[in-house]
Amino acid sequence: MRAKSTNIVEVLKRLVQLLLVVIGATFLLSLLLRLLPVGLKELYVTGLFEEDRQRQIKELGLDRNAFSYYIHWLWDFVRGDFGPIVLPGGGGESVASHVGRALPKTLQLVFYTQIFALAVAIPLGIFSAYRAGRRTDRFVSYGLFTAASIPNFVLGLLLALIIGVKLEWLPPLGYVPISESFVDHVRSMILPVLALGIPLIASYTRLLRTDVIATLREDFVTMAVAKGLSDRRILFTHVLRPSSVTLLTSAALNMGALIGGSLVIERVFSIPGLGTEIGLAIFGRQYFALQAYVALVAIGYVIFNSVIDVFVGLIDPRTRERRNA
Amino acid sequence: MNSVLSIKNLEVGFDTPRGLLQAVRGVDVEMPAGSSMGIVGESGSGKTVMCRAAMGLLRGSNVRRSGSVVFDGDEIGALDSADVRQYFGTGMAMIFQDPMTALNPVRRIGSQLAESLVIRLGMDKKAARTRAAELLALVRIPDPEATLRKFPGQLSGGMRQRVVIATAIACKPKLLFADEPTTALDVTVQAQILELLSDLRRDLDMSMMLVTHDLGVVANHTDYVTVLYAGLVVEQAPTKKLFTSMKMPYTEALLKSIPRLDQPSGGRMPMIGGRLPDPTNPEPGCPFAPRCPYVQDKCRSEVPPLTTAADGHVYRCFFPIGGNG
Numbered sequence: 001m002r003a004k005s006t007n008i009v010e011v012l013k014r015l016v017q018l019l020l021v022v023i024g025a026t027f028l029l030s031l032l033l034r035l036l037p038v039g040l041k042e043l044y045v046t047g048l049f050e051e052d053r054q055r056q057i058k059e060l061g062l063d064r065n066a067f068s069y070y071i072h073w074l075w076d077f078v079r080g081d082f083g084p085i086v087l088p089g090g091g092g093e094s095v096a097s098h099v100g101r102a103l104p105k106t107l108q109l110v111f112y113t114q115i116f117a118l119a120v121a122i123p124l125g126i127f128s129a130y131r132a133g134r135r136t137d138r139f140v141s142y143g144l145f146t147a148a149s150i151p152n153f154v155l156g157l158l159l160a161l162i163i164g165v166k167l168e169w170l171p172p173l174g175y176v177p178i179s180e181s182f183v184d185h186v187r188s189m190i191l192p193v194l195a196l197g198i199p200l201i202a203s204y205t206r207l208l209r210t211d212v213i214a215t216l217r218e219d220f221v222t223m224a225v226a227k228g229l230s231d232r233r234i235l236f237t238h239v240l241r242p243s244s245v246t247l248l249t250s251a252a253l254n255m256g257a258l259i260g261g262s263l264v265i266e267r268v269f270s271i272p273g274l275g276t277e278i279g280l281a282i283f284g285r286q287y288f289a290l291q292a293y294v295a296l297v298a299i300g301y302v303i304f305n306s307v308i309d310v311f312v313g314l315i316d317p318r319t320r321e322r323r324n325a
Numbered sequence: 326m327n328s329v330l331s332i333k334n335l336e337v338g339f340d341t342p343r344g345l346l347q348a349v350r351g352v353d354v355e356m357p358a359g360s361s362m363g364i365v366g367e368s369g370s371g372k373t374v375m376c377r378a379a380m381g382l383l384r385g386s387n388v389r390r391s392g393s394v395v396f397d398g399d400e401i402g403a404l405d406s407a408d409v410r411q412y413f414g415t416g417m418a419m420i421f422q423d424p425m426t427a428l429n430p431v432r433r434i435g436s437q438l439a440e441s442l443v444i445r446l447g448m449d450k451k452a453a454r455t456r457a458a459e460l461l462a463l464v465r466i467p468d469p470e471a472t473l474r475k476f477p478g479q480l481s482g483g484m485r486q487r488v489v490i491a492t493a494i495a496c497k498p499k500l501l502f503a504d505e506p507t508t509a510l511d512v513t514v515q516a517q518i519l520e521l522l523s524d525l526r527r528d529l530d531m532s533m534m535l536v537t538h539d540l541g542v543v544a545n546h547t548d549y550v551t552v553l554y555a556g557l558v559v560e561q562a563p564t565k566k567l568f569t570s571m572k573m574p575y576t577e578a579l580l581k582s583i584p585r586l587d588q589p590s591g592g593r594m595p596m597i598g599g600r601l602p603d604p605t606n607p608e609p610g611c612p613f614a615p616r617c618p619y620v621q622d623k624c625r626s627e628v629p630p631l632t633t634a635a636d637g638h639v640y641r642c643f644f645p646i647g648g649n650g
Binding site: 318 | 377380382384386406407410411412413414415417418419421423426427428429432440441445476478489492493496
């Protein structure tokens with residue numbers, strides 16, 4: 001009974017946190033819009049006739065003060081109206097339709113990258129901790145260190161050039177949706193996921209290796225050995241779980257960096273995702289669109305972090321006790 | 326005589342930055358089947374290292390081990406960690422000093438206990454769970470069913486040590502190593518745990534090697550005693566004989582340093598002055614010579630050999646209490 005009510009409180013706390021982060025991020029951004037060296041009116045309002053100009057100013061909400069403008073924007077945003085991509089002379093496409101097309105592609109890229117990076121880093125981290133100080137461990141460490149020191153867009157270009165253009169094993173650029181062809185979808189995602197994921201593998205492996213080495217010194221591991229369990233079973237059922245809190249927390253915090261990284265990688269591989277849209281919005285001075293994108297990224301970031309927090313509590317009861325204490 | 330454990334000339338050292346640390350320097354122990362043997366000595370005398378080395382639990386590239394360990398007729402001293410594993414749980418088991426760290430904090434008691442039964446005895450999961458509850462009842466834990474679902478963090482130290490004992494005896498081992506099983510517990514709980522161990526040993530027909538620094542515990546719960554000092558056996562005898570005709574000045578000093586209720590309070594606690602010799606750089610002569618009240622010139626230049634008296638009492642002293650023989 002008591003446990004249930006604390007769960008509800010926990011969820012409510014999370015929701016309040018989500019609201020505060022989103023409101024904070026978007027309100028700051030809408031204030032920044034007012035501080036731009038180029039006035040929004042000069043930027044977006046065109047036309048020879050005063051009537052025309054007044055109509056555009058009203059449409060864009062530029063006649064309101066900053067606070068009232070923000071409230072209106074928030075109300076629209078909550079209802080799914082993310083504002084316009086402004087075209088000269090007024091009108092223009094809705095940002096929502098762009099988001100609808102771009103967001104799934106970015107989510108796929110980020111999601112595949114996390115899965116790939118964790119799937120490689122977990123066995124690798126455990127293995128190099130198990131063999132800590134031996135030749136195989138040093139080999140893995142140096143290899144990952146080298147891989148991590150290459151910026152992901154250079155890695156992306158190299159992969160596209162070697163595997164895509166020279167060897168012609170995989171398409172060097174382009175995006176194929178699942179609905180069109182599953183095999184081609186996977187083939188089109190492999191190179192961008194590698195480019196984004198390899199530097200991540202390096203940091204994930206190091207984090208896990210450190211924690212596993214610490215866990216291996218615990219008495220309960222010696223006790224598991226004394227029970228007659230195999231090393232593999234001990235590593236995966238006794239050691240991995242208590243060692244993975246730092247790794248998961250870091251995976252959650254990396255979401256922001258991953259979305260930023262995907263901005264570049266999407267351009268390298270011509271994937272029309274959110275990163276591409278954000279880039280276009282920045283260079284095309286589409287500040288209304290940018291405001292919507294930033295809000296979406298902030299929401300995604302907070303949701304993902306909350307999910308990981310709950311997950312960490314599930315795999316390690318000690319963190320739950322600490323939080324409740 | 327039918328021995329469950331026979332250790333011959335066991336030496337254990339660790340490579341350290343300061344040189345080789347000799348923790349155990351040639352120990353012989355013979356344990357008749359069904360007996361219980363106390364291993365006594367102060368902290369750093371090599372008790373725990375000897376036990377872990379005998380069971381084959383010491384692993385790592387810095388461990389140097391030699392000598393013969395025969396368990397139940399099989400030579401296991403030279404086996405590598407994968408081969409010695411077949412004896413764990415069913416043949417030999419160990420209880421650890423600190424119940425706070427000996428259980429995996431992120432797994433429920435039930436899964437940790439049933440695991441040995443499933444993996445070592447091949448029971449199916451349901452039967453293992455039933456048996457796990459029986460084992461908890463056997464170590465006198467109230468409400469075994471509820472305890473199975475708990476995490477170690479939800480139990481007290483005494484209860485956790487009972488769980489550790491239940492895990493150790495789960496596969497009915499022939500020999501139980503109890504490494505200071507009560508040191509980390511409250512005095513009232515200590516007595517209960519020792520009673521429990523003695524009862525289990527009788528009911529399950531187990532041999533037990535009880536490591537302790539408390540001669541009082543040895544007097545009540547063992548058949549034989551081995552006294553270790555600086556990695557050497559210094560006295561070995563049936564428990565009754567040891568307490569009636571002590572040969573070693575060191576054993577006498579240990580006995581004198583137990584606080585007694587029947588002596589007037591307020592006086593100084595008797596203790597052994599000085600400390601153990603440096604294990605990386607042993608000096609010539611008897612290792613106890615610098616602290617011995619009966620020391621003579623000969624003791625400082627030569628290590629006394631182990632002497633076996635006509636009645637089987639073994640000691641390592643040139644000038645034993647009560648004379649030679």
